[in-house]
Amino acid sequence: MTFPESLTYISWGAFEGCSSLTSLTIPDSVTSIEGETFQGCSSLTGMTIPDSVTRIGNNAFAGCSSLTSVTIGNSVIRIGEYAFYGCSSLMGVTIPDSVTDIGLWAFRRCSSLISVTIPDNVATIGEYAFSGCTSLTSVTIPDSVISIYNGAFEGCTSLKRITFGDDAHKFGGDAPKLYGAKVFSKVSDNAKVFINPDAIGFGETFGGLPVVYKTVLPTDYLTYKVSGNTVTIRDCKETISGALAIPLTYDGKPVTSIGNMALKNCSSLTSVIIGNNVTSIGRGAFVRAAAA
Numbered sequence: 001m002t003f004p005e006s007l008t009y010i011s012w013g014a015f016e017g018c019s020s021l022t023s024l025t026i027p028d029s030v031t032s033i034e035g036e037t038f039q040g041c042s043s044l045t046g047m048t049i050p051d052s053v054t055r056i057g058n059n060a061f062a063g064c065s066s067l068t069s070v071t072i073g074n075s076v077i078r079i080g081e082y083a084f085y086g087c088s089s090l091m092g093v094t095i096p097d098s099v100t101d102i103g104l105w106a107f108r109r110c111s112s113l114i115s116v117t118i119p120d121n122v123a124t125i126g127e128y129a130f131s132g133c134t135s136l137t138s139v140t141i142p143d144s145v146i147s148i149y150n151g152a153f154e155g156c157t158s159l160k161r162i163t164f165g166d167d168a169h170k171f172g173g174d175a176p177k178l179y180g181a182k183v184f185s186k187v188s189d190n191a192k193v194f195i196n197p198d199a200i201g202f203g204e205t206f207g208g209l210p211v212v213y214k215t216v217l218p219t220d221y222l223t224y225k226v227s228g229n230t231v232t233i234r235d236c237k238e239t240i241s242g243a244l245a246i247p248l249t250y251d252g253k254p255v256t257s258i259g260n261m262a263l264k265n266c267s268s269l270t271s272v273i274i275g276n277n278v279t280s281i282g283r284g285a286f287v288r289a290a291a292a
Contacts, residue, residue: 003027010037012057019043028052033060035080042066049073056083058103065089068112074098079106081126088112091135095119102129104149111135120144125152127180134158141165143173150180159187162209163194164202175201183207200276204249213245224250225259232257241268248275258282263289 001024008029013036015021021041026033028050035057038044044064049056051073058080061067067087072079074096081103084090090110095102097119104126107113113133118125120142128151130136138161139153153159162184165173173196184191184207193211195202202211221240225232231250247255255275260282263269266289274281 001025003030005029010034012036013039016040026050026053031055033057035059036062039063047071049076051075056080058082059085062086069093072096072099077101079103081105082108084110086110095122097121100124102126104128105131108132115139118142118145123147125149127151128154131155137161138163141173141176145176147177147179148183151182151185153187154182154185156187159184160191161194162191163214164199165196165214173199175199175206178207181208184209196273202248204252213247222247224255226251226253229253230256232259233262234259235261236263236266238265238267240266241270243271243273244269245273246275246278248277256280258285260284261287263287265289 005027007027008031010030010033012034015038016036017040019042022043022045031052032055033053036059038061039059040063042065045066046069048071053073054075054077056076056079059082062082062085065088068089068091070093072095075098077098078101079099082105084107085105086109088111091112091114099119100121100123102122102125106129108128109132111134114135115138117140121144123144123146125145125148127149131151131154133156135158136156137158140163143165191209193206193209194214195211196214204211221237222233223235225234231253254277256277257280261284263285264287269289
């Protein structure tokens, strides 16, 4: 199906239940796809939403069970509630940087979706937005996200890696606020949260999942001294190599100091990233350390 270039608006439920519709071309003149427009078009296999569209309404493509790929234009600001709910064949979706809000249940039960990168301007991920995406193995959540609502990734049974902050940057990616106890419920048993070493607001766990640094963190090479509620790094085995991120905490207490001569002669270190909890660095801490 091809629409005329004069078309600017597709109304609620315009093609709902057109189960034999396999393809269509939306012209650049269209500015809005309203709710339930293509809901239940179970034979529709692909969709390119042009840059002219600013809004994808609630349930717009819900139940399009043959839809395998979607390209969303660079002007869409909001992906509505239930927008792609139950698109069980959807393997990939490109979400542009223009999107600021992903509505509740937006991609729920997209059981073939393998990976998703949330764009840099999204502030909110709604309730159960990606729940039941059982093929989803990884997700990257940018600095812009400040709220993730209950059940957002519930039942993503293959999800193993949740990364906060862009992998291209070594700093930032502070913790958003989680609403509800099921944000990461029923994900893979091996799932972990990956953060930058200076990220704020994470503990040893986040949303019930263990937190690890993106960079190499060879904690077996470090020795610590616990004094009350603070921790000092006392020593490091000289055989350490690669990148070292000073841990934010040890045994639940903040690592606040790098002691005198602590990393002396660690000549195979390539880099050291010091987190926000460290307030003092001792005399000669990095003497003859290659990364210093």
